[in-house]
Amino acid sequence: xxxxxxxxxxxxxxxxxxxxxxxxxxxxxxxxxxxxxxxxxxxxxxxxxxxxxxxxxxxxxxxxxxxxxxxxxxxxxxxxxxxxxxxxxxxxxxxxxxxxxxxxxxxxxxxxxxxxxxxxxxxxxxxxxxxxxxxxxxxxxxxxxxxxxxxxxxxxx
Numbered sequence: 001x002x003x004x005x006x007x008x009x010x011x012x013x014x015x016x017x018x019x020x021x022x023x024x025x026x027x028x029x030x031x032x033x034x035x036x037x038x039x040x041x042x043x044x045x046x047x048x049x050x051x052x053x054x055x056x057x058x059x060x061x062x063x064x065x066x067x068x069x070x071x072x073x074x075x076x077x078x079x080x081x082x083x084x085x086x087x088x089x090x091x092x093x094x095x096x097x098x099x100x101x102x103x104x105x106x107x108x109x110x111x112x113x114x115x116x117x118x119x120x121x122x123x124x125x126x127x128x129x130x131x132x133x134x135x136x137x138x139x140x141x142x143x144x145x146x147x148x149x150x151x152x153x154x155x156x157x
Contacts, residue, residue: 080106088118096123104151111144130154
């Protein structure tokens with residue numbers, strides 16, 4: 001239970017109400033209540049809460065992106081974070097990239113796994129370009145390319 005602030009405890013200081021703040025414990029896995037029953041400690045508590053909030057934001061920004069592992073042997077329209085493994089063993093396969101608009105920095109990876117002479121043709125949506133061209137071709141076994149959105153067009157990593 002929080003100590004009460006009284007006039008006798010704070011001679012010459014206008015009493016403030018007790019503050020209860022939520023803060024993360026050292027392992028950042030449990031929210032605990034921190035009681036601030038001294039107006040002089042308020043700045044320290046705010047700093048501690050701000051630091052913990054920034055730690056949480058950093059963790060959210062650094063979260064792992066899980067790729068969607070997709071196996072294809074026919075034409076396919078990709079979605080963001082697809083990692084597409086393609087077998088073009090009987091015909092050319094077209095993989096269409098989604099629009100680059102609104103997904104700046106997002107990626108799609110395409111890998112050809114077969115040894116045939118058929119190609120993977122990477123196409124775009126709405127005539128957007130991939131490093132200056134409407135399409136890119138992946139023709140060799142185990143070759144792959146990662147396509148990254150600039151927000152307007154696609155580049156190859």
